[in-house]
Structure formats: structure tokens, C-alpha cells
Amino acid sequence: MDGDSDFGADPAAGLDPDTWVWLPGVDYAAGWRAARREADGLNAMLAACGVQRAQLRAVADTDALGGPVVRLEGVAEGWLRLEELLCLAAYVRRELA
Known part of the structure; x- marks a missing residue:
């Protein structure tokens, strides 16, 4: 239901009748x-953290019962950037603890 297909993934790859x-x-x-x-x-x-939408983005969707679902979709470069940001956040948390 999100309508985003910028990453060119095969839409039939993960079809599960309970989700569509x-x-x-x-x-x-x-x-x-x-x-x-x-x-x-x-x-x-x-975006505020410098992650480009073409690399990683959140996509709105719903589950089988209409509940809100947010998925992260991205290419390897985006996931690596997210990993860097999470490592930095974990480091800062340890510094503040």
C-alpha cells in the first residue's frame, strides 16, 4: 500500500497472502x-543525520488487520550509514551513563 518502488525490488518476492x-x-x-x-x-x-533518501528510507504500510507498519528500505550504503549512526549513539550513551 506504500506505493514506493524506488529501489526496484521484486514486488512478488515476499508475497504472503496474510499481508495482502x-x-x-x-x-x-x-x-x-x-x-x-x-x-x-x-x-x-x-535526513537530519545525513542519510540520503535514495540510500535508506522509512516506508508506510499496514499489516493484515490494518495496523500501522513502518518498514526501513535501503541499499547497502544506507544500511552502513545507519550502522555508523547507531554505533555513535551507543558510544554517546556509554559516555553519558
Whole structure:
């Protein structure tokens, strides 16, 4: 439901009927909107840390029951940048503890 396909992944690669069969009466749009708000916030934080959207980004989605889901998608360079940022954050936490 996210509509983002910038990374060119095979859309059928991870098809699981429990994640794509829509149930009658479930408000998937509300779950997606909630996930989108969180994904936008995470993307803003990633950008503030110097991570380019083409490398790593948060994508809004929903689960089988319409609950909000945020996925991280990226290329190797983006994941390496995230690893650097997490290592830095862990180091700073130890310094403050």
C-alpha cells in the first residue's frame, strides 16, 4: 500500500497472502496514515543525520488487520550509514551513563 518502488525490488518476492488480502470492514487507510506520519518523522530524522533518501528510507504500510507498519528500505550504503549512526549513539550513551 506504500506505493514506493524506488529501489526496484521484486514486488512478488515476499508475497504472503496474510499481508495482502484485504478484509472487508477494515480501515486500512487509517492505519496507513498513522504509519505515514511516523515514517515521515523518521525520514526527517534520517535526513537530519545525513542519510540520503535514495540510500535508506522509512516506508508506510499496514499489516493484515490494518495496523500501522513502518518498514526501513535501503541499499547497502544506507544500511552502513545507519550502522555508523547507531554505533555513535551507543558510544554517546556509554559516555553519558
